[in-house]
Amino acid sequence: MRSEGYLLKIFLVVYLLVFFGYLLGPLIVMSITAFNSPSFPKMTPWECLTFEWFDVLANDTRILNGIKNSLIIGVGTVILSVILGLAGALMLTQIWPKMRATYYTIVIAPILIPGVVLGISTLVFWDRINVMLGFETDSFLNNGIFLTILGQSTFIASYCMLVFIARLQRFDTGLTEAALDLGATNVQAFRKILLPFMKPAIGSAAVLAFLASFENYNTTTFTFGKFPTLTIELAQKVRYGINPSISSLAFIIIVLTVIGALAHEIYIRRQQLALANGAPVKAVANGFKLPRIFQGNPAAIILVLLALGGFSTIWFAQVYSPQECILDVREQKRILQQQKIDEIRQQRLQQQQQKKLQGPDIFGSDKKAPSGSGSAPQSPGKGAFGDIFAPKNLEKTAPDSQQDSKPKNPGKGAFGDIFAPKNLDKTGPQENTTD
Amino acid sequence: MSRGVEVNLDNVWIRFGDFVAVREANVSIKGGEFFSFLGPSGCGKTTILRAVSGFLEPSEGTVKIGGRDMAGIGPNKRPTALIFQNLALFPLMKVWENITFSLEVQGFSKVDRRKRADELLEMIALPDQGDKLPSELSGGQKQRVAIARALCAEPDVLLLDEPLSALDLKLRQHMRTELREIQQRVGITFIYITHDQGEALTMSDNVAVMRAGVIDQIADGQTVYDDPATPFVASFVGENNVFRGTVKSIDGEFAIVDTNRSGELAARIATSAKSNLKVGDAAMMFVRPEACNIAPDDAPGKNRLTAMVKHEEFEGQIYNVFLEGSEGKEIKMSLVNIGQNRQSAEGKDLTLEYAPEHAVVLPAGELASE
Numbered sequence: 001m002r003s004e005g006y007l008l009k010i011f012l013v014v015y016l017l018v019f020f021g022y023l024l025g026p027l028i029v030m031s032i033t034a035f036n037s038p039s040f041p042k043m044t045p046w047e048c049l050t051f052e053w054f055d056v057l058a059n060d061t062r063i064l065n066g067i068k069n070s071l072i073i074g075v076g077t078v079i080l081s082v083i084l085g086l087a088g089a090l091m092l093t094q095i096w097p098k099m100r101a102t103y104y105t106i107v108i109a110p111i112l113i114p115g116v117v118l119g120i121s122t123l124v125f126w127d128r129i130n131v132m133l134g135f136e137t138d139s140f141l142n143n144g145i146f147l148t149i150l151g152q153s154t155f156i157a158s159y160c161m162l163v164f165i166a167r168l169q170r171f172d173t174g175l176t177e178a179a180l181d182l183g184a185t186n187v188q189a190f191r192k193i194l195l196p197f198m199k200p201a202i203g204s205a206a207v208l209a210f211l212a213s214f215e216n217y218n219t220t221t222f223t224f225g226k227f228p229t230l231t232i233e234l235a236q237k238v239r240y241g242i243n244p245s246i247s248s249l250a251f252i253i254i255v256l257t258v259i260g261a262l263a264h265e266i267y268i269r270r271q272q273l274a275l276a277n278g279a280p281v282k283a284v285a286n287g288f289k290l291p292r293i294f295q296g297n298p299a300a301i302i303l304v305l306l307a308l309g310g311f312s313t314i315w316f317a318q319v320y321s322p323q324e325c326i327l328d329v330r331e332q333k334r335i336l337q338q339q340k341i342d343e344i345r346q347q348r349l350q351q352q353q354q355k356k357l358q359g360p361d362i363f364g365s366d367k368k369a370p371s372g373s374g375s376a377p378q379s380p381g382k383g384a385f386g387d388i389f390a391p392k393n394l395e396k397t398a399p400d401s402q403q404d405s406k407p408k409n410p411g412k413g414a415f416g417d418i419f420a421p422k423n424l425d426k427t428g429p430q431e432n433t434t435d
Numbered sequence: 436m437s438r439g440v441e442v443n444l445d446n447v448w449i450r451f452g453d454f455v456a457v458r459e460a461n462v463s464i465k466g467g468e469f470f471s472f473l474g475p476s477g478c479g480k481t482t483i484l485r486a487v488s489g490f491l492e493p494s495e496g497t498v499k500i501g502g503r504d505m506a507g508i509g510p511n512k513r514p515t516a517l518i519f520q521n522l523a524l525f526p527l528m529k530v531w532e533n534i535t536f537s538l539e540v541q542g543f544s545k546v547d548r549r550k551r552a553d554e555l556l557e558m559i560a561l562p563d564q565g566d567k568l569p570s571e572l573s574g575g576q577k578q579r580v581a582i583a584r585a586l587c588a589e590p591d592v593l594l595l596d597e598p599l600s601a602l603d604l605k606l607r608q609h610m611r612t613e614l615r616e617i618q619q620r621v622g623i624t625f626i627y628i629t630h631d632q633g634e635a636l637t638m639s640d641n642v643a644v645m646r647a648g649v650i651d652q653i654a655d656g657q658t659v660y661d662d663p664a665t666p667f668v669a670s671f672v673g674e675n676n677v678f679r680g681t682v683k684s685i686d687g688e689f690a691i692v693d694t695n696r697s698g699e700l701a702a703r704i705a706t707s708a709k710s711n712l713k714v715g716d717a718a719m720m721f722v723r724p725e726a727c728n729i730a731p732d733d734a735p736g737k738n739r740l741t742a743m744v745k746h747e748e749f750e751g752q753i754y755n756v757f758l759e760g761s762e763g764k765e766i767k768m769s770l771v772n773i774g775q776n777r778q779s780a781e782g783k784d785l786t787l788e789y790a791p792e793h794a795v796v797l798p799a800g801e802l803a804s805e
Contacts, residue, residue: 172521172523174519174521174523175523175525175526177490177510177517177519177523178517178519178523178525179525179536179540180490180509180510180511181488181489181490181510181511181515181516181517182511182516182536182537182540182584182585182588183511183512183537183540183541183588184511184536184537184540185511185540188540192536192539192540193525196527197526197527
């Protein structure tokens with residue numbers, strides 16, 4: 001019995017490890033690659049601690065422009081969705097009871113419709129409107145920001161509405177009646193009674209709307225026009241090759257999210273703690289009491305550690321320069337490559353000597369020196385060009401296999417794939433930074 | 436404070452679809468009067484109040500306040516203020532902001548509002564509580580804040596929808612006197628909705644007793660109690676012993692009823708029934724428990740009946756005796772506790788007597804269901 005419980009516990013721990021590893025593993029790996037110097041995001045082999053990818057990110061105008069567009073669209077979507085959602089939710093409380101279920105289904109439908117469909121239909125619909133009104137093709141109705149805000153709001157407004165409905169269900173309509181009875185107009189009753197009551201819901205709906213807008217891809221991809229958002233830019237970047245500056249962006253977003261979540265958690269916990277201790281509501285609502293936070297609140301401690309870590313990172317980044325390390329690594333690589341070249345030359349010499357001994361070769365052509373593009377000496381066992389033009393060769397040049405695998409089969413490729421086309425790409429960012 | 440104005444309901448009908456909530460209500464409430472609507476829940480009294488305050492329009496008939504027809508005038512334009520059953524204090528506003536909400540919507544400055552709030556807080560005996568939130572007040576305090584909030588709007592008519600129902604007994608009794616005092620001080624018309632006859636009788640100048648959308652009687656409290664207009668009023672207001680039967684003879688003010696189980700009994704004919712009660716009509720005779728007494732002798736009479744004591748309940752100032760008359764007729768008698776030896780003992784047969792002028796005869800009709 002007892003060992004069974006023990007086993008169960010072990011199983012639980014393993015399960016939790018696997019579970020959290022699955023959840024958080026990719027994020028951790030991505031974060032680490034942001035600090036590694038190789039130009040392709042990778043965690044192993046660890047070469048040099050570097051912050052250059054943050055620099056690259058900060059100087060990447062497309063990413064920055066994407067962030068700017070995302071923010072503009074996010075704010076626009078928040079405003080539009082919150083207003084639409086609130087109106088929709090209020091409508092639900094006012095509508096004829098028999099219509100309520102039908103109305104609810106209709107306004108909730110956009111959540112169930114795929115974002116791609118919404119994107120296409122937004123594009124088509126406003127294009128039609130544009131044509132009907134006889135505007136130019138570059139009118140605001142075809143503007144990427146306008147379309148994206150409208151397209152995203154079609155379903156984000158429904159999310160907001162769900163949040164508002166939940167809050168409205170706890171609203172006592174007697175309060176509105178009381179306000180009216182005391183002489184308030186309908187607008188005053190709405191502004192002074194209902195709106196303050198909805199405030200927390202408006203806050204959470206706004207956050208929800210902003211996050212949903214910021215991360216949206218499949219609707220935006222049809223509507224962005226000349227204003228690509230961050231997600232669009234990232235997707236395009238990945239298509240044309242990736243470098244760790246994206247990891248560094250991911251790292252920043254992860255850290256911001258974690259800090260935000262922890263701060264919120266602390267706020268909630270503190271409120272609950274204070275309420276549980278019988279503190280009046282007023283005392284909970286304001287004031288920031290530091291010592292109390294630390295009492296049995298791991299989230300607070302983590303946040304403080306994170307903040308300290310952040311500050312020390314910034315300080316370290318300013319003091320530490322990875323250039324030396326990167327130069328070292330580069331030097332090592334250069335030496336390694338030099339060695340390989342030397343080896344190959346020696347081999348070639350040997351081969352030429354052998355051939356001279358054997359007489360003229362099958363093609364009867366002269367033996368040119370390698371021109372650097374890839375025409376290579378023949379290796380007799382393998383065919384005229386030593387397989388160097390075999391289509392798979394290019395793919396085999398995975399960055400980590402280059403150093404150790406090639407020297408072992410010198411007969412395979414003349415230059416150990418040093419001049420494979422992708423090699424140039426890989427060294428690109430490193431050269432950038434040395435500029 | 437403005438003097439109260441009169442409120443008139445002329446032939447008011449209120450329907451919700453096929454359901455008639457209020458049927459032909461004719462009420463005239465004098466200025467400065469404390470008027471109550473009394474009835475069981477679901478009888479339409481709150482509906483009438485909402486029609487007066489403007490939250491719903493009558494399907495037929497007119498509501499006049501101060502002689503002015505209120506049709507088409509919204510609740511925010513009517514000279515009424517309503518105190519809600521659940522008080523409906525604004526939970527996110529401080530007490531003083533709650534009280535002066537009516538001034539805020541009129542655009543008064545914060546200083547003025549604060550000053551007025553302090554005056555009103557003084558009046559309701561809650562000084563220095565203005566900066567609290569309603570959730571920090573006790574039930575009775577909230578009650579008073581709600582009253583202050585309504586009074587701050589300086590209404591001509593104050594409408595109260597069972598405002599005391601959420602309070603405990605002691606506080607309720609205390610608030611009754613307090614409400615009455617406030618009404619006399621400010622002098623405006625109060626319209627009070629309640630299902631508690633004690634509240635209605637103690638506070639009101641006049642009471643309208645309602646049954647299923649119909650107003651059965653409008654009169655002052657004593658008249659409603661002593662001279663009910665219908666069997667429903669007789670059985671709903673206070674307690675009553677009911678004797679069903681037929682009218683055997685009529686002699687001026689009095690009639691003799693041949694009751695089904697308790698023989699012939701004499702009683703006064705109710706004012707409302709004087710003109711139409713005839714010999715042979717089905718009738719109901721009502722005798723209040725406190726009108727019964729133990730007869731000095733066993734001689735039979737038209738105002739006497741015999742019954743066996745089943746059990747007793749001691750209630751402090753009175754004790755209730757539950758008896759069983761002939762054929763199992765249940766009779767209740769209340770005796771004032773004045774320190775006498777109680778003559779009732781379980782299983783003992785007693786002869787009860789009552790003064791015929793304290794009993795009433797009404798044409799048979801619907802009773803208040805218990």
